[in-house]
Amino acid sequence: MLFRIDVQMIKDGWQVRVLDPKTKETLRDSQTGEPLLESPRLLRSPWGDPRHPHSFPLPPLNETEELANDKELASLINSDNSAPLEALMGKIAGRQIGDDETIMKSFGRYLFTTLIGTALWDKIKRAAGTQRIELGLCWPATDRAMNRLPWEMMYGPRSFLAAEPLVSLTRVVADTGFTVAAIESPPRVLFVIGSNLEDQEIRPGAEYLALLQSLRMKQGVSLKHHLLLDATEETLAAAVKEFRPTVVHFICHGGINSEGRGYLNLINSKKNSNERYLPIYAASLYQLLIYTCDPASSEDPAGEGTAAAVTPQVCTPQVIVLNACYTANAEDLTLREVGQVGIPFAVELVSAGIPIVVGMGGEVADQACRLFSRRFYESLLKDGDLAFATSVGRRIGIMPGSGTDPRNSLDWTLPTLFMSDGIIEPVIPINPQPLEQSWHEIANGYATPGFPPFCGRLDVFQKYDCLMADAETQHVLLQQEVGYQVLTVAVKEMDSKKVGDPKFGRTWLLKELAVKAARDGHVPCLVNQETMTGPQINWPPKSVEEIILAIKRAANRVSKYLQLEYTQWHHLNSLSNLAPGQPAPDDLHPEIKADYNKDPNDPLMLAVALRLDLLSFLKEIKSKLPGAARRRSKLLLLIDDTHRMQGATNFIYKALLTTYGLLSPDAAEHVRVIFSHSKVAAVNQEAAVDAIAEWQGSNRYLEASIDKFKPLLAARLAYEHFLFYWRNAEGNRISLVPVRDNKEVVASFFVGLRAIIGEVPSNFMNSQVSNLINMYLDPAEFPKPVLREAKDDEMLEMVKF
Numbered sequence: 150m151l152f153r154i155d156v157q158m159i160k161d162g163w164q165v166r167v168l169d170p171k172t173k174e175t176l177r178d179s180q181t182g183e184p185l186l187e188s189p190r191l192l193r194s195p196w197g198d199p200r201h202p203h204s205f206p207l208p209p210l211n212e213t214e215e216l217a218n219d220k221e222l223a224s225l226i227n228s229d230n231s232a233p234l235e236a237l238m239g240k241i242a243g244r245q246i247g248d249d250e251t252i253m254k255s256f257g258r259y260l261f262t263t264l265i266g267t268a269l270w271d272k273i274k275r276a277a278g279t280q281r282i283e284l285g286l287c288w289p290a291t292d293r294a295m296n297r298l299p300w301e302m303m304y305g306p307r308s309f310l311a312a313e314p315l316v317s318l319t320r321v322v323a324d325t326g327f328t329v330a331a332i333e334s335p336p337r338v339l340f341v342i343g344s345n346l347e348d349q350e351i352r353p354g355a356e357y358l359a360l361l362q363s364l365r366m367k368q369g370v371s372l373k374h375h376l377l378l379d380a381t382e383e384t385l386a387a388a389v390k391e392f393r394p395t396v397v398h399f400i401c402h403g404g405i406n407s408e409g410r411g412y413l414n415l416i417n418s419k420k421n422s423n424e425r426y427l428p429i430y431a432a433s434l435y436q437l438l439i440y441t442c443d444p445a446s447s448e449d450p451a452g453e454g455t456a457a458a459v460t461p462q463v464c465t466p467q468v469i470v471l472n473a474c475y476t477a478n479a480e481d482l483t484l485r486e487v488g489q490v491g492i493p494f495a496v497e498l499v500s501a502g503i504p505i506v507v508g509m510g511g512e513v514a515d516q517a518c519r520l521f522s523r524r525f526y527e528s529l530l531k532d533g534d535l536a537f538a539t540s541v542g543r544r545i546g547i548m549p550g551s552g553t554d555p556r557n558s559l560d561w562t563l564p565t566l567f568m569s570d571g572i573i574e575p576v577i578p579i580n581p582q583p584l585e586q587s588w589h590e591i592a593n594g595y596a597t598p599g600f601p602p603f604c605g606r607l608d609v610f611q612k613y614d615c616l617m618a619d620a621e622t623q624h625v626l627l628q629q630e631v632g633y634q635v636l637t638v639a640v641k642e643m644d645s646k647k648v649g650d651p652k653f654g655r656t657w658l659l660k661e662l663a664v665k666a667a668r669d670g671h672v673p674c675l676v677n678q679e680t681m682t683g684p685q686i687n688w689p690p691k692s693v694e695e696i697i698l699a700i701k702r703a704a705n706r707v708s709k710y711l712q713l714e715y716t717q718w719h720h721l722n723s724l725s726n727l728a729p730g731q732p733a734p735d736d737l738h739p740e741i742k743a744d745y746n747k748d749p750n751d752p753l754m755l756a757v758a759l760r761l762d763l764l765s766f767l768k769e770i771k772s773k774l775p776g777a778a779r780r781r782s783k784l785l786l787l788i789d790d791t792h793r794m795q796g797a798t799n800f801i802y803k804a805l806l807t808t809y810g811l812l813s814p815d816a817a818e819h820v821r822v823i824f825s826h827s828k829v830a831a832v833n834q835e836a837a838v839d840a841i842a843e844w845q846g847s848n849r850y851l852e853a854s855i856d857k858f859k860p861l862l863a864a865r866l867a868y869e870h871f872l873f874y875w876r877n878a879e880g881n882r883i884s885l886v887p888v889r890d891n892k893e894v895v896a897s898f899f900v901g902l903r904a905i906i907g908e909v910p911s912n913f914m915n916s917q918v919s920n921l922i923n924m925y926l927d928p929a930e931f932p933k934p935v936l937r938e939a940k941d942d943e944m945l946e947m948v949k950f
Contacts, residue, residue: 150277151574152176152185153321154264156192156288156295158199163206163288163295164189165264167273170285170573178276185272192263194294195231202409204294205234208263216262221251225259234259241299241559242488250556257304267306280315283536287321287570290500293409297488301543302562309555311562312547317540319566319575322499327569329467329504331578335585335668336395336529337373339388339466341380343401343415343426351474355400355866357509357522358607360873364526371589372526373669376611377626381418382427386437387625389466391618393440396468396529398509402426403473403490411494413473431497438465438503443777467577468505468529469498495567504572505535510563515889516553517546517561520941529577536575539566545944584711584774591710592667595660595675600882601913602874603654603661605867609853612636613662616821616851617671617783627851634812635850636823643829644793652911653855655825659787662823666785670778671821672770674703674763677789689793693752696797697721697759700786704766713769720758720765724749752800756810760820763811767819785821786811791841792826798837802844812848857908864908868899871913873939875922884939885922894935898925 153168153176167185169176175184192206199206207213207226216222224233237256239245246252264286265273273282288295301318303310310316340358344351364371377388380401389397402414406428413434414426429437442464473491491508498506509522524542528535543564547555555561568575597603613636615623620632627633640655656677666673676699678688690696701718720738727734727749733742741757748754767784774782791798801824804810811820830838858864872885887895901921906912925935 150280151283151285152273152277153285153287155323156264156286156292158289158292159191161197161199162194163192163199165192166190167269168287176276178272180276185276186269190266190269199292199294202293203231203235205231205238205298206263206294208266212262212266221255222258222262225255226262238298241302244559246557246559248557250554253302253309253556253559253562254304256299257302257309260298260300261303261305261310264300264303265305270305281537282313282316283575284310284316284318285321285568285575286318287323289323290325290496293493296492296496299488299562301565309547311540311543312555314544317536317575319536319568321568321570321572322496323570325499325569326571327499327502327504328571329569329577331580332395332467332529332533333582334530334579335371335373335582337375337392338396338398338526339375339377339392339394341377341385341388341397341399341401343380343399343413345379350402351400351472356869357398357472358400358866360519360870361398361522361526364523371592371668372530375614376607377614378608378611379416381416382429382433382437383418384626385415387622388614389438390440391622392614393443393464394466396470397438397466398470398472400472401474403471403494404428405490405493409493411473411491411497413471413494431494431501435465435498435501435503438469439463440465443780465503467503468507469495469503470507470509470525471495472509489563489565492565495565499567499569504569505577506567508563508565508567510560510565515546515558515560516886516939516941516944517543517555517558518564519886519939520546520945521561521564523941524945529579531579533577533579534575535577536566539564545947548944548947582775582778584778587711588667588670591673591707592664594706594710595663595667595673597657597660597664600874600876602870603657605858605863605870605910606654606658606661606853606855607863607866609638609658609662609855610665612851612853613665613823616823617666617669617785619818631849632817633849633851634817634821635806635848636821637845637850637852638823638825639852639854640825640827641829641854641856643827643831644834651907651909653857654910655827655855656789657910658855659789659823659825663785663787666787670774670782672704672707672767672782672784673787674700674707674784675787675789676700676703677787689790689795690797691795692797693750693755693800696788696794696800697755700759700763703786704763708766708770711770711773713773717765718762720761721755724754724758752804753807753809756800756804756807757813759805760810760813760816764816764819783819783821785823788822788824790826791824792830792834792837795833795837798840802840806844806848858910859908864903865899867910868902868906872922872936877923878919884941885926885936886939888934888937891933891935894931894933898935 151170153170155166155168156163166189167176168174177184191209193210194201194204195207196204198204213226237252240252241256286300301311310318342355361372375392377384399413403412405411410430412428412430415429417424417427442462471491471494489508489510495506495508507525520542521539524538525535528538543561547553547561553561615626616633616636618626623632624630638655638658640653659675659677663673663675690699720741723737729749730747732747733745738761741754745754763784771779771782788801791801806812806822811822826841858867874882875885876882905915905917905921924930
């Protein structure tokens with residue numbers, strides 16, 4: 150049942166009413182017909198002015214007198230002295246509660262007693278009966294006193310409200326009126342990092358990235374995520390225009406200026422400034438988030454742009470998520486005056502037009518924060534019931550056995566859900582997309598094993614996102630005038646079969662890129678050893694015939710998942726039916742016929758035929774897709790180990806990756822290529838490596854050189870991701886997270902882990918890694934825990950949603 154707790158400033162305080170969110174009228178008990186509040190609750194300000202920057206709301210005077218014997222509360226709600234509240238707020242905002250278990254409960258009781266009180270709470274529970282209680286705390290965006298307080302910490306008659314079953318809480322920004330549109334599911338999520346991966350201060354926010362990138366439902370459906378590192382105003386606007394995200398998740402430095410307005414820091418791209426960061430305020434950010442909606446027309450079945458003109462409409466992401474790492478400037482207000490760093494900014498964003506904003510405070514190591522985040526994104530993959538899903542995540546995270554004691558931990562209170570008051574129920578309508586399950590079956594067919602998990606390489610995934618963008622977006626993201634169709638994944642070391650030699654995950658990376666392409670709705674054709682085994686082909690393919698067969702098999706594998714059974718390959722078949730010296734028949738494609746020299750095995754003619762067939766294959770797939778997916782979908786050819794392919798390498802680099810083949814203008818918008826190789830030749834690889842280098846010397850391409858994990862933050866994220874998916878000697882998964890209140894020993898553990906792994910991915914499977922983990926898990930060695938089992942899935946299974 151929905152309860153709008155409506156708060157309005159009056160001359161010397163506030164008035165609180167309980168309203169029906171649908172009618173905005175006084176809410177009445179459905180059984181008795183009586184209003185839940187006969188008259189508004191009148192809250193007092195110790196300063197006599199609710200607009201005073203240090204004002205605290207206090208309970209109605211008559212309730213204060215009744216609480217005179219409650220020593221804990223009486224000292225806090227004394228209108229003559231707000232110093233005790235100021236002191237507690239300072240400790241909470243500064244995250245200095247230590248082991249004092251009284252701070253959280255005392256301040257939580259003050260908040261509950263002030264805003265709701267026991268008598269009104271009893272009426273709310275009676276009115277709800279067995280229904281869920283959904284509290285929408287609503288006040289104007291300009292009410293700094295109400296905005297700054299941690300209402301998620303409210304402590305009721307028995308416990309924190311967050312621990313109460315079937316209770317959820319959202320913050321509603323009054324007088325905004327924006328509604329939320331139905332979203333496609335799986336949603337498109339743009340992760341924006343307003344710094345580089347050398348910046349250790351953004352680690353708490355960046356930790357969520359690995360967690361959410363690997364999130365998927367039991368049926369395999371997962372988020373469609375894109376990544377923007379070192380974000381500037383220009384690159385953010387270009388990424389939003391290209392990806393049209395449902396959700397934008399910011400991981401940035403932030404602050405609050407002297408007027409109480411919040412901002413996020415993006416990289417400063419202005420040439421005439423020495424400042425590294427540029428503060429971006431909510432109104433400016435809103436303008437950067439505007440993009441042209443996907444046209445509603447469905448009259449363009451092949452995605453060729455032939456549909457009737459549709460008037461473009463302006464859209465914005467429906468949800469913004471803020472992981473704002475506080476950066477204090479001399480002129481900034483203190484957190485004591487504004488609460489969390491993201492609160493003023495979130496409120497302003499909702500006021501600007503974003504219907505839902507989530508303040509994702511806290512660290513991944515805190516289970517309540519982690520499960521709040523996980524359940525939030527899972528709700529976007531499932532039913533859109535945001536408020537209830539996030540409240541369940543928070544509640545599980547502070548249950549006994551969770552590892553978090555809500556009395557001496559602050560992080561669980563930090564995640565905050567803000568909504569426009571135009572949203573009646575805190576639920577986003579979800580539109581599952583056709584064929585999504587098929588795309589995810591393709592992805593699952595390419596996926597790497599669950600253990601060891603694929604870790605890191607965030608910079609490569611950003612380059613992949615650039616590669617798949619259109620030429621205009623590439624120009625902004627890469628600051629280059631030209632467009633790119635090719636990404637190379639290069640390793641500096643030569644191939645080695647010796648056990649223990651470092652391996653950097655070239656093949657696994659291509660598989661993960663194929664997985665991502667499928668989840669993004671592209672058509673990944675992966676040519677590698679694992680997917681190409683079978684009759685008539687050896688690995689690696691070493692002739693023109695073998696590499697063409699491998700590419701055809703990769704494409705046919707995709708078509709089977711989509712139930713197309715595409716077997717035409719018309720243009721390649723036309724050439725194969727010709728005998729050497731035979732003139733070109735009349736039905737041969739004009740482009741092949743123009744340069745045909747009576748040699749059906751001419752590599753250039755085969756490249757033309759293969760390109761025409763792949764474009765036909767892509768067009769056939771696009772005809773089955775809905776309009777927006779048709780326009781975005783591209784064919785992605787991924788070829789592993791090209792330095793090992795001898796004669797096939799010449800065909801790839803001297804025919805296929807030329808204007809005869811996939812670099813032809815008619816393929817520029819529709820086809821992308823990723824190939825992996827070693828820069829150093831082993832025995833019998835010299836000619837192939839030279840051919841690759843020659844092609845690179847005369848063509849434009851993006852390059853991802855994979856080496857050791859770097860910089861340091863990227864390495865730490867990879868190690869934490871590995872721990873979260875760790876398996877013991879029996880093969881059982883044990884999700885581990887560092888214990889935050891043992892920082893010095895945790896740091897020592899990571900130093901030891903780094904010494905063994907040496908930033909080399911293949912060293913994750915070194916037996917010394919498990920030995921080290923088991924040693925730090927041993928209470929005889931470390932009585933104070935260093936690593937803790939997360940048990941997220943087990944905790945979620947305990948609660949019926």
